[in-house]
Amino acid sequence: MVEEPRRWDPAGREEAYQDLDHPADVFLEVWGGDLPSLFENALFALYDHLAELETFDVEREEEIRLHAKDYSEALRALLAEALYRFETECFVAIRAEIAVDDAAVDQVGVTARLKGEVVDKTRHRLLTEVKAVTYHQLAVERAPEGGWKATLLFDV
Amino acid sequence: MAPALEQLSECLWELPATGGMRVPGRIYADAGLAEALRDDQSLTQVANVAHLPGILCASLAMPDIHFGYGFPIGGVAAFSVEEGVISPGGVGYDINCGCRLLATDLQEGDIRERMRGIVDQLFRDVPSGVGASGAIAKLSRKELEQLLVQGAAWAVKRGYGSPDDLDHTEDGGVLPGADPAAVSDRAYTRGLDQVGTLGSGNHFLEVQAVDQVFDREAADAYGLREGQITLMVHCGSRGFGYQVCEDYLAVMAEASRRYGIELPDRQLACAPVSSEEGRRYLGAMDCAANYAWANRQMIMHLTEQALLRSLRLQPRDLNLRLVYDVAHNIAKLETHRSGGSTVLACVHRKGATRAFGPGRAEVPPDYRAVGQPVLIPGDMGTASFVCKGSEAAMDQTFGSTCHGAGRVMSRSQALKRARGRMIDRELESVGILVRSQGRKTLAEEMPDAYKDVERVVAVMDTAGISPRVARLRPLGVIKG
Numbered sequence: 001m002v003e004e005p006r007r008w009d010p011a012g013r014e015e016a017y018q019d020l021d022h023p024a025d026v027f028l029e030v031w032g033g034d035l036p037s038l039f040e041n042a043l044f045a046l047y048d049h050l051a052e053l054e055t056f057d058v059e060r061e062e063e064i065r066l067h068a069k070d071y072s073e074a075l076r077a078l079l080a081e082a083l084y085r086f087e088t089e090c091f092v093a094i095r096a097e098i099a100v101d102d103a104a105v106d107q108v109g110v111t112a113r114l115k116g117e118v119v120d121k122t123r124h125r126l127l128t129e130v131k132a133v134t135y136h137q138l139a140v141e142r143a144p145e146g147g148w149k150a151t152l153l154f155d156v
Numbered sequence: 157m158a159p160a161l162e163q164l165s166e167c168l169w170e171l172p173a174t175g176g177m178r179v180p181g182r183i184y185a186d187a188g189l190a191e192a193l194r195d196d197q198s199l200t201q202v203a204n205v206a207h208l209p210g211i212l213c214a215s216l217a218m219p220d221i222h223f224g225y226g227f228p229i230g231g232v233a234a235f236s237v238e239e240g241v242i243s244p245g246g247v248g249y250d251i252n253c254g255c256r257l258l259a260t261d262l263q264e265g266d267i268r269e270r271m272r273g274i275v276d277q278l279f280r281d282v283p284s285g286v287g288a289s290g291a292i293a294k295l296s297r298k299e300l301e302q303l304l305v306q307g308a309a310w311a312v313k314r315g316y317g318s319p320d321d322l323d324h325t326e327d328g329g330v331l332p333g334a335d336p337a338a339v340s341d342r343a344y345t346r347g348l349d350q351v352g353t354l355g356s357g358n359h360f361l362e363v364q365a366v367d368q369v370f371d372r373e374a375a376d377a378y379g380l381r382e383g384q385i386t387l388m389v390h391c392g393s394r395g396f397g398y399q400v401c402e403d404y405l406a407v408m409a410e411a412s413r414r415y416g417i418e419l420p421d422r423q424l425a426c427a428p429v430s431s432e433e434g435r436r437y438l439g440a441m442d443c444a445a446n447y448a449w450a451n452r453q454m455i456m457h458l459t460e461q462a463l464l465r466s467l468r469l470q471p472r473d474l475n476l477r478l479v480y481d482v483a484h485n486i487a488k489l490e491t492h493r494s495g496g497s498t499v500l501a502c503v504h505r506k507g508a509t510r511a512f513g514p515g516r517a518e519v520p521p522d523y524r525a526v527g528q529p530v531l532i533p534g535d536m537g538t539a540s541f542v543c544k545g546s547e548a549a550m551d552q553t554f555g556s557t558c559h560g561a562g563r564v565m566s567r568s569q570a571l572k573r574a575r576g577r578m579i580d581r582e583l584e585s586v587g588i589l590v591r592s593q594g595r596k597t598l599a600e601e602m603p604d605a606y607k608d609v610e611r612v613v614a615v616m617d618t619a620g621i622s623p624r625v626a627r628l629r630p631l632g633v634i635k636g
Contacts, residue, residue, distance in 0.1 A: 019568040023222045024229065026567065050286065080402065087287060087395050088345050119287070126286035127596050129356035129636060131249045131398040135405065136225050136423060155225065155249045155398075156357050156567070 016041035017048075026130070026154040027137070031147060036098040038140070038148040039075055039110065043096045046079050046133070047116075049154065050086055052125040056094045059117040067109050071140040074100075074108040075150055079133040082114065090119040131155040161190055161199075167619040171199065171215075176420065177206040182214040184558075186615050189219050189607075201228040204420040208233070209428075210240025212494050212501055216553055218508050219615040220562030220607060224248070226423030229507035232556040235429060237489065237500045241417065242434045243426035244408055244441070246504035247487050249401045251441055252448035253359075253392030254326075254483040255509075255531040257542065257628075258456060259378075260463075261475040262385040264365040264631070270467065274363060275589045275632040277466035282361055282458045284354040284636040285593030291352025291454060300347055301336040307446030308453040308481075311351075316457035317478075323520050325481040326510060326528075329449040331488070335439025340403045343440075347396030347447060352454030356597055356636025359391040360536065361459065363632035367539065370624040374526040374544045378479050380626050387476075388540055388628065389455050390533050392485065397444035404437045429502045438487070438502075445486055452481055479542075480529040484509045484559035490518075492554050503554045511545035511557040511622045519545070530622045533560050534609030536590065536601060536633045537583055541613045543622035557622035558613070561606035574599035583633075592635040601635060 017030040028045050032038025047053060064081050068074035085091045093116035101109035119126065136153040143149040161169040161183065169190050171181030181202040185193065193199050198221050205227055206215035212234045221230035226245030235241055267274060283291050295303065303310040308322055308329025322328050354361060366384045369375045380386070393400075411427035411434075412419055419425065427433035460476045467474070487504045494501065512519050512528045519528040527545035534540045538561075549555050565573065579598045580590045592598045616622045 021566045021568065023563045023566055024224075084342060084346070084399075090287060125594070127594055128600075129286045131357075132402050134225055134249075135409075153225075 017045040028152045030150045033147045035100045039098045040096045049128045051092050055124045058115040062114045064112040072138045074110050092116045167615045179206050179214050183217040185219045198223045198228040205233050207420045210236040218558035219612045220558045222562050227506050231506050232508045234501040234503045234554045237429050241426035242429045244401050244404045245423050248485040248506050249398045250392035251397035251444035252483045253485040256389040256452045256481040257479040257531050258387040259479050260385045263383050274466045277462040279591040279634050281462040288353035289349040294349045303450050304336050304443035305334050308449040311450045311453035321478040324478040331442035331445045334442040338436040338439035343399035346399050350394040354391045361634040362388045364628040367629035368627040374625040377526045393444040393448035396447045400440045400444045482509050507559045508556045509559045511549040512555045513545045513547040513550045535603040535606040537603030540628045542626045548620040557616045561609040564607050565605040567600040570600045570605040588630050589632040
């Protein structure tokens, strides 16, 4: 999982993210053709570090709605909320549908429908404890080659 | 690129104050470690911290320095309480991450043949790994509020340990400024079910043997002798502390703007110590520090029970006792000498350990003649160290020293390097039994991923800041 870019869906579609070098924490570059796929791929990056996703099914759906002042804060807040639900409800998503509303000036609205299930330690394997989704080198921008990219750092 | 370092003495380097730096940076390192830092971003972080209002003396870095969130890991910065600031980035997410050393009456020979049973029992009884929970019945919010105010004593009152343990815990295992009203509902929710759990990442519970004693007088005072079995716990305030940090990073970003504090890096977000935001953060941070002390106290109890069960011993034969417990991610109000007078300072230690010298009232009476024990965990294949606080630390580092080996390899590099290897087998072949919830953690935490702890400790020994007392060799390791 280290050298190769990771894909949300093993069957194909676009590359989701890649681990970059960092001495202590998990530093990532995430890609997406548009903002909803970027946010979806970032969610995948989070869950991919938390658990072995191959062992999970879709049995429950959760919704996250939030507002933030810009794209990067919206992305961080979305991941922080997903992490909070993982910690308090043990919920892991393997699919996500995202809507990004940026019609208003200085406000970004995000609605995420997460599909997955609650961890059952007899069937699922957890991987890395993510302490926080940090503001460190947090950025969401248009990629020169088209689409969007984000950099993110998880404190682990 | 960071400015050039000037050598002040064998193990001390200065980053001269330039531009907006209010004080110089001072870095403890040997020539090789200093050379390796030249192009490292962590040096820029040392310089950035020196820009903050009210910083006293110097922006300090220990030899285990590495790049962190705003402040470098391995950094120490003290601020005047009147004119200075407090910053969650100067403490880190895992508030009061720290180390606890337990001594026993066992000798290595007593347990050599029983190590497998011991590590299996510890692995079963001390919850570890991602989202570890359920060491004790889930707390009510009211119980958690009490724990946040009482710290380690909360656990002792419930029969998890003895009052003597509190005397051998930094600050008696409780910071008095805890303000449960300054803590968010989210932090409460995350904290209810995690007391008495190790977590994952670099946290561990280790069975060790005292390998070598360097300072007989101090070792005697601490009750350590060669061949003796000790146990070390390394963990912090779990999800509770992470949430407190997260909540207050947002508060401080706003506060820095409001108080017109110029920041060279927005991750240094802070507020005056005396401001409403500063006081609230300190109140919440103290709660998290107390949570961590209660957590390590609980883990000590679980460890004792596991050892008694596995070895079929009576408590008096095991005689498990707390040598000391230190915090290495914390900000505290302490009195120090600075510029010829005594000042009340807000000392931030982010990946740095308190190292108070002889005579300080904060050092427990039985250790006061030699200075406090300083616990420096190494990687799981090498060694950990017990050192002692010193007068030099009081004079030069606000009573602080290094906290561990410090990583040199990223987690992804470590995974790459570990591919095709069996890290647990490798360790077992050199006499170290490892139990881990995940093979990935084991690979990420393999010994090669860390700086040489011997070298880091040697720098602080040579500098006279925290002289070595004893070396502890790992025999069994529980990882998350």
